[in-house]
Amino acid sequence: MSAPVTEKKGGFDIRELKNLFGGGGSLKQFGILGALVVIILFFQIWTGGKTLQPGNIINIVQQYSYILILAIGMVMVIIAGHIDLSVGSVAAFTGIIVALAMKDWNFPWWAAIILGLVVGALIGAWQGFWVAYVGVPAFIVTLAGMLIWRGGNQLIGDSATVPVEAQFQVIGKGYLPEIGPNLGFNNLTMLLGVVVVLILIGLEVRGRRTRKVMGASANAVWISVLRVVILGAIVLVAAYLFATGRVGTSFPVSGIILVILVVGYSFLTNNTIIGRHIYAVGGNKHAAELSGVNSKRVNFFVMANMSVLAALAGMIFVARSQASGPFDGTGWELDAIAAVFIGGAAVSGGIGTVAGSIIGGLVMAVLSNGLALKGIQSDLVQIIKGLVLLIAVGVDVFNKTQGRPSIIGLMTRKDKGGAASSDDSTTAEVTPGGGTPDTAVPADLPK
């Protein structure tokens, strides 16, 4: 059982390039990231440059931010081994209450938002109670919720459309304001881009420090620099595009909410105790419980949290469409679930990341947007989206059964010819089984 020992090589070694985006690591979402880049480039060419025009990318963010917000909550639910089908109905239910609160009960816009979040939390607590403490499968609880909250929306709103006031609309339609000298772009948007780049640098430095502590296989410095430069450049170009749109537009407020949530929830899932516990319960509930994890509390938390995010998504949608209607949020649950699975989560739980799900959601968003730009009929769009979901997860499953790490890992290995040398940590993944199944790889069983 000779375990391949990874040694850091000095100097410039082109083979290290495969470590650029998670070579051998667990960063599966980078495979999907590659797919996203390909899809963007494809549509950019096909639509004759329309895809990456400022107006269009602003539109994409506004139109899909609420699905991406749902995906954040959904990935946590799915990691814990559950599913939530009620998010669209919860969003609609919250939307109508918030709209009525402002119209009939004279709530100011900020109080209405707080009310909306409270409603989400209460609904989440209700569903979490059934899932965690009664033990009804989440599929059933949220299927019931899907009916209950949809009916609730139509009952309270009398199946009518209720408009919302202009101040409230900012969370769905607003943009970063113009501040400071006129430099030919929106200053705050560029500043946001710079902040994101600084965060990227910080994460990279931190990652290197952690790896150094383990005395293991830190990548060459130039790899880290290259990675930061590439990602940083993408962020800055994106920021520039957002900052130079039609006068009066810039990075949307809903996008800001999304970015804050992505950063916050990535941190929560990776670096906090509750985050670790979600993975532990989803990965092996019994082992987690025997390690002192209160799995009921974890299940309650993910379900409750999902509904709060659904409420937020519902409010952003209502703000953007300027009114709450009886059919808001229909089919959202499926978009959110698709995003999560394209982003590499496992149906059986325990696997998935916030970042991956966001990228998965963006894949779907760019795809829908690009097809719409080309004037493809919506029936065809649905068929294409369905096939993309199937193929994305199919490739993922296939790779897993072959013991391969990710799409990108596969591509780089082939690109470099015989580069799969003994220092390739991915080979450890296919170390053959030993005497007991403990050491056995997921065998490529027949059929």
Place this chain on the structure above:
Amino acid sequence: MEQGLNTAPTILEMQSITKEFPGVKALDNVSLTVKASEIHAICGENGAGKSTLMKVLSGVYPFGTYAGDIVYEGEVVRFRDIKQSEAAGIVIIHQELALIPELSITENIFLGNEPGRGGVINWVEAQKEATQLLARVGLDDDPDTQVKNIGVGKQQLVEIAKALNKNVKLLILDEPTAALNENDSQHLLDLILGLKSKGISSIMISHKLNEIEQIADQITIIRDGKSIETLDVKADGVDEDRIIRGMVGRTLGNRFPEHTAEIGEVFFEVRDWTVQHPLTAERLVVKNSSFTVRRGEVVGFAGLMGAGRTELAMSLFGRSYGKFISGQVFKDGKEIKLRTVSEAIDNGLAYVSEDRKALGLNLLDTIKRSIVSAKLRKISKADVVNEIQEAQISEQYRKSLRIKTPTVEEGVTKLSGGNQQKVVLAKWMFTDPDLLILDEPTRGIDVGAKAEIYGIIRDLAAQGKGIIMISSELPELLGVSDRIYTIFEGKITNELTVDKADPETLMRSMTSSSQKVVA
């Protein structure tokens, strides 16, 4: 088939089998010759390549994915899948049984091989044949019984009945007795011997060397993917030490660590512990059990499977099993409450489960995260985990416990059984326990890793921790413990210091409650 052993015809010859996975040579020029009516054992450490070899033989790794020839009954065979190897009479029984718990014995036996016509099953026929098959394996249960309602030992027999139904000529058994108690094991071994006398050859993979010594005719030893030697048990006068030497390539010296225990005062005491079965109200799985543990002491718990050892341990550890009825726990003279697992951990208890994969580890996790998972608070501020500390700590354990891995960022699934067990031990050592309950700590682990685990256990005791070690292997209990309790039917039946204990005495107390001892 009726010839003597030495002149028996060869049934199987695997010639220079080489199987490569990307980057790793799992099998390197392995040869194996099995004669008709022979029990052929394959020995080797975990990861040596035994299972891979059997997967090549049974067509799990189809022809073309390996180099070398398989000659079976005089012809070169090229199996493309399991169906083909089974049609030729080669049946493999995996360590983890492949029966469907909700189906009856009959249904399981004929699964994938149903008698009948045009897709319609002839149940009368099936029933009749099942009864005959069960008689051949010595199982007198009703063939209509659901498999989930019979014990593991009987399930193993059903597997063999299933193999017999396929007209097996060469039976491959992967760790057949790993989950069985002594009685069931013996029954199974007798059955394998019985099959041999009827002309059915067996290949047996086992870590239990005494069993191999008892029934095998030939032993092939595999080490690091190479076939090292084939021994004739009778002619070569093979004993356990000889096999171990071949497996590890060195003499292992004393398998159990030399130790002089510095035993302190009693610090942990359980009084009148009684636990009820989780489903059946009238069934008590632990009855009025009282025992003590001293600082720096390894206390062994001997009992057959189902005697209540695991139930006792798990019910103590935060009531993880069954329904608590009565009993008190004292630590350092004060009564403590252990109502939840977190309470147990906070009170300095740790429980290493007997089922590493189902209860011990999150197999999707990395080594690093697994090691700190039972006490994240220790490296967290305001519920935020300090990843630098996490890396430092897991790295320390990797070094001190010699966990074989390139980095602690690897997934735990990539480790061998022994190394996974070290990760579980590290996970619990990280919680700074005063009392470690180790439930079958060396199950499914190879000889070399076992010795290391024993060393770790004695080290922990030397640090003044109390250890409870539950084990089915008496030599292990006698080699590592300072004092041994025996359990039978949920009751503690005997207590012996290790110098007064011997296998016979223990076995007697493990199989009857007649010996009453004042605890």
